[in-house]
Amino acid sequence: MSIAKEIAPHLPYLRRFARALSGTQASGDAYVVAMLEALVADPSSFPRGFDPRLGLYHTFLKLWSSVSLNAISTGSAETDRPSAERNLEALTPRPRQAFLLRTVEGFSIEEVATIMDISASDAAGLIQAAGQEIAEQVATDVLIIEDEPIIALDIETMVEELGHTVTGVARTHREAIALVAKKRPGLVLADIQLADGSSGLDAVNEILSSIDVPVIFITAYPERLLTGDRPEPAFLITKPFQPEAVKAAISQALFFDRRAGRKAA
Template sequence: MTAPTGEVLANQIGSNLPFLRRYARALTGSQTSGDTYALATLEAILAEPDRFEADLKAKVALFRAFHVIWSSSGAPVELDQPDSGLENQAQKHLRALTPNTREALLLHTIEDFSAAEVGQIMDLPTEEASELVKIAYQEMTKSTSGRIMIIEDEAIISMDLEGIVGDMGHRVTGIARTEDAALKLAQQETPDLILSDIQLADNSSGIDAVNRILTDHFECPVIFITAFPERLLTGEGPEPAFLISKPYTEDQVRSAVSQAMFFSSTETLKV
């Protein structure tokens, strides 16, 4: 079956592009590198529309086209001028993983593809895709544990997050419901990772809180949580490498935390 053309193709790609950019960013640990791969995918589809396979779901077809480029490039790309020292560390850790495990884990948990769809994207049997996800969890979970700061104003969600990361072997330094409380908590104990909601109590901003913490105190990976991820993945300015959509699943949180802790790589979101 041939690929859709014109307006249909543009609509199918456009609606799924924010999620491809999110995936590429988390995969590389860098906004610059992730966006480079996403752009290369779009250019390849425009040049050869048949790369977008019409017999697959639109999102699967777009991610499959991305993976053809990603795999053929010997990914990840080593940037001549890395975004930060954290990115250098991320690239070193990435090379230590079993090949293809991180890709499978991200596709399955963050992007919510089924094992069969992961196989279609990565050109693997379903059983092999499932096994890669299991291996990734094992390798990442065993390699790191640390202190996690939670910025979340909803008590039920904050307790749930605390339970998830605690079961993973991490220690929560505290829970902040507002921007001011987050700043005070960061001064009391330096976390290894920040897990932050976007909209906080008293209408303060988790984004602002994180930016102030990272500017004034230290550099560490950050995972943002929001009900509207497409509003943040606009391509305008720095964006987060790890972004979890609400409502989230335990697997999504475990995946993002494991990867952020393991690779110690993220971008700060500034708006």
């Protein structure tokens, strides 16, 4: 199969990645066109050792590092652009690449490492660095709804390592509502099955009836949420979880959700 046929299904997603990376669609498309022109001129430059999608992103990032096209103006005012796009530009380049590959494009840590020509541990480190930089921009107050003390402590530690503040840990539906009444959170991390038999899902639904806040579900029962009906949660972590997955979800939820409340300076 020709390179063109192999990469064609993935080009729309690469355009999305290029836009997020460069800040504008015009600039991102300029990079994509430059990469395609380079491949036409030298097809042998396309790596054949792994999956075509990985090869496409790998080739793109090699070009990204070697040319400067993103000075192209789209004519749009800075204030017209979504805040998440403006925030992305504040991230240092390599963590930004790793963060987008992992959270927007959905690559695994190992795939991110392959695309970026680094080790898996280095890729995880870049994503964590991005999370810390993001926390500096969108640091917020976090409510944890979790009835297992050890798990709650682990989650609290991860939240604080990213620079956020835990407003409280609720073990029941009633405790969760009471904590929200005391201090409005900018993010909720919620289990589904709670200590007294109450439902974390019911607690979240009640919270969302009064405030608008991003929610990440961390549960051993994902089938209770992934029913095929809408709406389904945008952020769902299955227990047992990897700390890196939780941190990435926190960063993604806050970074791309402008509803998240910023902490007062």
